[in-house]
Amino acid sequence: MTRTPPTTVTRVRLWRWRRNPLRRHSDVVEAWIVLTTWVFAVLGGVLAGLAAAQSADAAFSARRAQVHAVAAVVTDDAARTQATGTGYDDGRVWVTVRWTDADGSVHTDRAKVPPGEPTGSRVTVWANRADRVVSAPVTGSAASLQSALTGVLVAPSAGAAVWCVGWMVRGRLIRRRLAEWDAEWRQIGPRWGNFSGGRG
Template sequence: MAGPAPAKLTPVRLWHWRRNPLRRHSDVVEGWIVLAVWMFAILAALSAGAMAAQAVGRSIEVHAVSAVLTDAAARTPADTGGYDGGRVWAAVRWTDADGSVHTGQAKVFPGAPAGTHVTVWATRGDRVVSAPVTGAAATLEAATAGALVAPAAGAAVWGVGRVVRGRLIRRRMAEWDAEWRRVGPRWGNLSGGRG
């Protein structure tokens, strides 16, 4: 014959703040820590995501400069499978608004003679880069960066909170253990020796 079915335990929500005779000060502290950790995790995720999106947006910021080919471009492009539109690398030179001269490598059409004017894209540090993404693609890149960084930042804060909460739980268990060692021997005496 089977015994009675085990009782199903149902979690009690917000028990850290409810009044009950078993609640200790550490329970209340734990409740506030859990609430603070969730709030900080959400704030950290939102902040980190926004900062990552802004950083990617700033890194996409490049400006067009008019450059001159310093050498004639090669006549035959390398076989790249059509990815770069048949263009070849060539040395270019340009002058900034402040008069400083810069050089770099840019993709140009094959066979372009030295002295040909071309438009290249440069970063704030005057490094030649490929043409920037614009419009929806730029927004998508920035949003993707934010979406990837946000959960990581939130998880980091949540992990720290989990460690703190674990220490509180161990401390509470040690307190209960100490109290049980003090009360446990008297417990058997209270039942009148019945076992």
């Protein structure tokens, strides 16, 4: 008994870009869709990441421009105030502080200071243009790091969005091609037996 040798299937790379009698126009269109999708996904992700990082940096700069540091005096005894000890607590306590502007106006507000600060001690707090105590702005390396992390998080999301759109377009093309194949088979299929019989 003669044993049939196994059939070896060789994968042809980039076959959609090569001229061959089996290549259809839709195959070329699909190849361009795949290439364009990857290019725009990479470029779109990089550009979106850079834009997000610049936007975050601009937001930090605008925040720094709206606040200023002031030397305030603690009017409460922070040593008598206990920290809440919750998971969101940074260990500092709320006390009343007072400071005087350059024009001589006196302001009072609540601020967080380290526990143990006695009454009359001087602390640095941040105030906005309405002379209300606000959280310290993000500056220096911390601002640069947060801007970079924002860009790193946005870049793959934007690239994935472009990739999904491209693959949706490709999916529609594939469904259209299958429909064309089905229509062609309905025309050729009934005549297939005649072709086989003619050879006999």
